[in-house]
Amino acid sequence: xxxVFVQAGLWGLFSASGLTIGALLAVTLYGRLSHRVIAGxxxxxxxxxxxxxxxxxxxxxxxxxxxLSAVAGLIAGGAVFSFINWRLAEHGxxxxxxxxxxxxxxxxxDQKGSGLAIAVGAVLDGIPEALVIGLSLLGGGKLAAGVVAxxxxxxxxxxxxxxxxxxSAGRSRRYIFTVxxxxxVITAAAAALGALVLGSxxxxxxxxxxxxxxxxxxxxxxxxxxxxxxxxxxxxxxxxTVIGFLAAFLLLQLH
Numbered sequence: 001x002x003x004v005f006v007q008a009g010l011w012g013l014f015s016a017s018g019l020t021i022g023a024l025l026a027v028t029l030y031g032r033l034s035h036r037v038i039a040g041x042x043x044x045x046x047x048x049x050x051x052x053x054x055x056x057x058x059x060x061x062x063x064x065x066x067x068l069s070a071v072a073g074l075i076a077g078g079a080v081f082s083f084i085n086w087r088l089a090e091h092g093x094x095x096x097x098x099x100x101x102x103x104x105x106x107x108x109x110d111q112k113g114s115g116l117a118i119a120v121g122a123v124l125d126g127i128p129e130a131l132v133i134g135l136s137l138l139g140g141g142k143l144a145a146g147v148v149a150x151x152x153x154x155x156x157x158x159x160x161x162x163x164x165x166x167x168s169a170g171r172s173r174r175y176i177f178t179v180x181x182x183x184x185v186i187t188a189a190a191a192a193l194g195a196l197v198l199g200s201x202x203x204x205x206x207x208x209x210x211x212x213x214x215x216x217x218x219x220x221x222x223x224x225x226x227x228x229x230x231x232x233x234x235x236x237x238x239x240x241t242v243i244g245f246l247a248a249f250l251l252l253q254l255h
Contacts, residue, residue, distance in 0.1 A: 038101075
């Protein structure tokens with residue numbers, strides 16, 4: 001049977017490949033997708049992530065551990081993500097998930113070093129996902145299919161919007177594909193490492209880490225996805241977000 005850490009790595013690679021698909025769509029359709037279309041897709045992805053956090057991650061963290069650990073982990077995850085994101089924003093990564101229409105990403109000419117900051121920010125966005133997937137198989141694979149599918153669906157709009165913004169900022173296709181081919185590999189490695197390191201841990205530690213990851217995902221959603229989804233958005237963006245939530249909720253319930 002395939003080792004658990006290898007399975008976690010493959011799940012991580014699959015879920016993060018949604019970023020690559022989104023980037024490919026952005027490069028292929030560049031100039032033909034309006035901000036409103038991209039915002040609608042981002043709203044759907046945001047609804048998916050809300051369902052994953054609320055229905056699976058926090059529920060599982062609460063069940064595995066205790067209420068205090070779940071609350072502390074959630075707040076810590078949000079605080080750590082927001083702090084690092086704030087520091088990266090000072091170097092040009094604040095608008096890394098914007099498509100470039102309403103709010104433009106900085107070019108290297110506008111802010112030197114912004115390309116590296118954006119790439120690091122993309123890695124930051126994927127780390128909570130890797131933590132969740134690395135832990136998901138430790139309980140016999142209970143979380144894996146539904147959560148990974150949710151992350152995959154949410155990653156497509158992130159890759160689409162961010163890569164569109166990179167193109168608008170004048171970044172090369174080589175840069176774009178280096179980022180969005182590299183992130184899935186990093187996510188896979190981090191997921192495998194998480195499963196390997198925490199394979200013998202008690203339920204309490206994975207519970208805290210799941211809550212930590214949930215807080216980081218929720219903070220990422222608020223700071224990196226929602227602004228793009230709701231600024232100058234098309235009518236019924238709220239309904240589109242609800243549909244994304246419902247799609248992920250039903251997927252998780254079927255699993």
